[in-house]
Amino acid sequence: MPRTVYVNGRYLPYAHAAVHVEDRGFQFADAVYEVAEVWRGRLVDEARHMARLERSLTELEIPPPMSQAALAHVMRETVRRNRVANGLVYLQVSRGEAPRDFPFPKDVAPTLVCIARSIDPAKIAARADGGIGVKTMPDIRWARCDIKTVMLLPACLAKEAARREDAGEAWFVDESGLVTEGASSNAWIVTRAGRLVTRPLGHDILPGVTRRTLVDLLGIEGLELDERAFSVAEALAAGEAFVTSASATVMPVVRIDGRPVGDGRPGPITLKLRLNFHHAAAISEP
Numbered sequence: 165m166p167r168t169v170y171v172n173g174r175y176l177p178y179a180h181a182a183v184h185v186e187d188r189g190f191q192f193a194d195a196v197y198e199v200a201e202v203w204r205g206r207l208v209d210e211a212r213h214m215a216r217l218e219r220s221l222t223e224l225e226i227p228p229p230m231s232q233a234a235l236a237h238v239m240r241e242t243v244r245r246n247r248v249a250n251g252l253v254y255l256q257v258s259r260g261e262a263p264r265d266f267p268f269p270k271d272v273a274p275t276l277v278c279i280a281r282s283i284d285p286a287k288i289a290a291r292a293d294g295g296i297g298v299k300t301m302p303d304i305r306w307a308r309c310d311i312k313t314v315m316l317l318p319a320c321l322a323k324e325a326a327r328r329e330d331a332g333e334a335w336f337v338d339e340s341g342l343v344t345e346g347a348s349s350n351a352w353i354v355t356r357a358g359r360l361v362t363r364p365l366g367h368d369i370l371p372g373v374t375r376r377t378l379v380d381l382l383g384i385e386g387l388e389l390d391e392r393a394f395s396v397a398e399a400l401a402a403g404e405a406f407v408t409s410a411s412a413t414v415m416p417v418v419r420i421d422g423r424p425v426g427d428g429r430p431g432p433i434t435l436k437l438r439l440n441f442h443h444a445a446a447i448s449e450p
């Protein structure tokens with residue numbers, strides 16, 4: 165089926181969808197984005213993604229390209245036109261196109277792109293069955309990782325380094341040896357006593373929507389949460405580890421830098437949270 169991409173008001177064939185060479189997203193990474201899961205043809209946690217997008221735009225003083233309701237319509241329509249049953253929908257908003265100059269241009273309309281793509285749920289399930297390895301890397305990102313910008317080069321470098329070592333994700337580690345988050349996920353451990361641990365929100369991590377929904381699920385499941393930073397050594401000594409993201413929901417981590425976590429297999433609490441994740445999420449009708 166031919167793919168369709170939304171660009172600045174039009175739904176275009178994939179091959180013809182383009183933004184200008186002087187788009188500030190391309191020139192300066194002056195752009196933000198959102199990624200939401202499409203699950204059984206429906207959007208997962210749409211309101212939380214929209215709220216985060218609005219916050220990212222506000223922090224960078226990029227005017228919203230349209231109302232939240234209109235943005236949600238574009239996301240749904242892109243999903244529908246591409247007949248995505250399970251997959252991801254991406255919204256990207258840049259400050260717009262203007263002759264190259266660092267300060268913000270005046271009277272420029274933001275650029276809006278929406279892309280939806282299918283992901284085979286069986287492939288993700290197979291990954292989750294075995295769990296993934298992570299590679300730790302120094303966190304070389306900027307001081308506002310709470311804003312979801314397209315400035316993803318450190319994540320690309322980290323993911324590539326991880327891939328070369330057969331690891332499915334990279335974990336960034338701060339100067340104190342504490343894990344900040346994954347290259348495209350939030351990082352969690354389950355202590356041997358069965359308590360969940362994840363880094364508290366701040367400027368050093370993205371406030372993951374999946375992380376937020378998982379906090380709700382922990383309440384439902386009666387599991388205890390400690391929002392505090394943990395070290396790589398603590399993760400290696402933990403019973404279980406996992407990452408959360410829109411693309412992987414709850415993904416077991418079974419190795420860190422080639423060394424096993426727990427018994428080297430996905431842990432029971434992780435798997436239970438993975439199984440029940442969508443019960444705690446808000447699922448929007450198409």
Ligand code: PDD
Binds near residue numbers: 349
């Ligand atoms: N990544 N931390 C970072 C640095 C991320 O890029 C992401 C999401 C997360 C998890 O956020 P959420 O649960 O809202 O997906 C945490 C998206 C999926 C991406 O790779 O584009």
